[in-house]
Amino acid sequence: MTLIQWYPGHISKAERQLKEQLKRVDVVLEVRDARIPLASHHPQVKEWIGDKPRLLILNREDMISNVIKQEWQEWFKNQGETPFFTNAKDGKGVKAINKASQGCGTDVNARRKSRGMLPRPVRAVVIGFPNVGKSALINRLLNRKIVASARKAGVTRQLQWVRISKDIELLDAPGIIPLKLENQEDALKLAICEDIGEAAYNNQEVAQQFVDLLVNLGTENVLKERYGLDALDLTGEEFIIKLAQMKYQNDQERVARQILQDFRKGYLGKVSLEYPPVE
Template identity: 60%
Template sequence: MTSPPIQWYPGHIAKAERQLFNNLKRVDVALEVRDARIPLATHHPHLDRWLGDKAKVLVINRVDMIPPELRVQWEAWFRERGETPYFTDAQRGIGVKTLAQAAQAAGRAMNQRRVSRGMKPRAVRAVVLGFPNVGKSALINRLVNRRVVASARRAGVTRQLRWVRLGQDLDLLDAPGVLPAKLNNQAAALNLAFCDDIGEAAYDNQRVAAALLDQVQRLQRETPFIPPDVLQRRYGIADQTHTGEDYLAQWAEASYQDDRERAACQLLNDFRKGLLGAIPLELPD
């Protein structure tokens, strides 16, 4: 079965991109939030051009959804390329205090310039941005230590930009998830679909679920990060012996009266909630 095409760019994403671009000139620091399972696919290809010389803090969220040894590898990989990644679990608040300190430190240069011009220091203005459903709003709630913005493990919850004050030193701008208008790399698009990081996209659940099964079984063979029996423990059918399409069909017949759509949705939901365990979909080069 060929990989399913993933298509998107709903109207609210286009509007969000315009709003975000217009507000970027007001911010000093950008907190770019990525999904730890797919930290390359969740990097917006135009972000660096948009930011110009503004300070950027790289946030790798959902670190609980990858093995600890892979986190070490990713940290080394990013540092080799001149970036310092800050790993967080926004749902539990892990790494958030260090991230807040990094954002404030990144904004100090702005205040130093203001003082040198005879102006008073002000709160650092930081925008929290990234693809849909990478955990931006949950991260803001943790930074502020209270629920100030809507947050859920699904895409499209944030629809408008909103400023939030964090003490006297930091103002945060919560931005809706922004996707590129077009993504030519369909492998990356599939990873976004697997993780539900693409908002209101158009795709076939059964084909995407089968593609996810194919990818999990391939990674089982090629990496040490995924247990060889991860699917069998969850669904009772031995893995590494079927195509994703065949596996989905057997599981649907055994558990859902041959309802493949229901089985596909359950599989995608299990993966997205971490019920299959800490399964990464991208690895460092």
């Protein structure tokens, strides 16, 4: 398969600016995609933020089952982390993040007071891959639409500070991805979930591998329910070809786009692409 690589110039610039701004930040809100909580983790986040408090947010919880959600909750707990599950689209889970962010601000201002300094709003930054729902989350935290948000990668292009309340200031940063997507399995999942831009990949190759991935995970039944074709004894490539013959006048590109779109919009049901690693 062709390598999936995407590193537009504006992201390189944003990464430099973000590192600069991180010095001024008190708490980091790291947003990941609940369908792929490990693949949507930027490997350098910990290195960048050092010992600053970090809230781990798994967005799009509406797109995974409650059973998988509980499994991830348990797994992260065993890693010493407490994930916050959200659906930024309808605001579910956002109040808990607001409260936790303010909690970090209390500590900051206690330290300031001990040094004879006046209290100030806590400074938070929202970071994560493109299109994991950062801007939608910020708009929910603000209770109004203040930053551009869309279901595609690369909408936020520059860093901007926005005031949530007298207690919190928030930095909205563009999506950041590693300079090289070393792990191609992760890159594939990011492409399937549309968490990297379309210019990075070939739709047909990604759709074929998506079908193969569902078969490997044992969840290929969602394809049969949606398209009336069983993928179990077919390769992803064969599935796309056969479905194109059956329903799409042999147009394989159209089939590929349709399958990816159906997954991204939730038409295949609640489908996770990752499960917690077995310890």
